[in-house]
Amino acid sequence: MSYEPVRVASIGLGRWANIMANAIERSEKLKIVACYSRSVGKREAFAAKHNCEIEDNLESLLKRDDIEGVIVTTPNDQHAPVIEAAAAAGKHVYVDKPIAVSLDHARRIEKAVRDAGVVFTVGHSARRLAGVRKIKELMDSGRIGEVSMIETNFSNERGLELQPGNWRGDRLMAPGGPLTQLAVHHVDSLQYLLGPVVRVFSFMKSMYTPVDQDTATMTICEFASGKLAYIGANWASPGVFFMNVYATKATLFYDLDFGWWSKADVVDDHSKLILREFTSKGDDPDNRFLHDVPVTLKRGDMFREQFEDFADSIRGLKAAPEIDAAQAIHNIAVVLAAVESSKTGKAVEIEDILNS
């Protein structure tokens, strides 16, 4: 171990806080020392499970000198107020994705952490999957030629279970439903691979859910480079996560078993990446054959790694975490542009969303 573990507190103790705590416990670089959620039962259950102290309110937690950073896993609309308070108290901040669900909140967060000079990052973990890292490597090395387009999908069955009162079913707290909650991971990975999105066109529909929320979304993105991508996201099917990359020399098919998503220490073992290329490429298009090359993926741990990136930045081993506020804001701007496009039936410029 290279340094004293960064002492952190978990705030917003629902399902995801526990998954994140499991990941932190796989690392020697951080230690959860305290927790806070509004309900007593959640505080007690989390503290017992993760062997940490309980704070009865946010103010008392943030006053503690022994807490260096916070792990924020409150619902999306509660990211900004919690982060503003944490940053003002000088705490470093990790927040789960999306940074926020309005640009106003996202910019408040950006300003709060900048003014306080604290380390800040957002949990866009999917780009750390072994398959996405390998796709980047194959693109950068020239092995697959030039990419023209990428097709992605991130879906699951959560819309079928939504009930009135659940924040995921609220159009303001989760605009675009599965696009905000699931496929925002692909939005981040696509911008990591292809650079900034400049324009989107999207259809969104509400289907098979008891609440008034979009559960089927299809979005086309145009990048500054001119390349294209498709993002499918629904909340009405068993889990799906794939990314197919179309390039001049080869096609990549990356597929991951979503059932393993929350077990990041082994999820890469439940994914596969296939490279399909010409066996021989003569002049005759009727005599061109293809073969599949399985690509070896080295198992990582996207959740542990994102926290170690955060901790290394706090301890000064690197200048800043890989994912900053500006990238996270661009990610949510793409989602908000897609929602706007689905309402107007027109393509929407990201610049217009950012200037609105």
Ligand SMILES: NC(=O)C1=CN([C@@H]2O[C@H](COP(=O)(O)OP(=O)(O)OC[C@H]3O[C@@H](n4cnc5c(N)ncnc54)[C@H](OP(=O)(O)O)[C@@H]3O)[C@@H](O)[C@H]2O)C=CC1
């Ligand atoms: N990266 C990924 O793959 C995933 C990311 N997420 C993200 O994690 C976040 C949380 O999601 P999830 O755990 O599923 O949601 P939950 O609703 O299960 O948990 C959030 C908890 O936050 C607490 N809370 C609400 N408001 C406040 C507040 N103001 N201060 C302190 N605590 C508060 C609530 O408990 P109480 O009533 O006790 O306060 C609630 O249980 C979201 O931003 C979501 O997008 C979620 C799943 C996967």
Ligand SMILES: O=C1CO[C@H](CO)[C@@H](O)[C@@H]1O
């Ligand atoms: O980002 C996410 C990934 O998968 C989760 C389901 O397990 C979602 O709830 C979540 O919002």
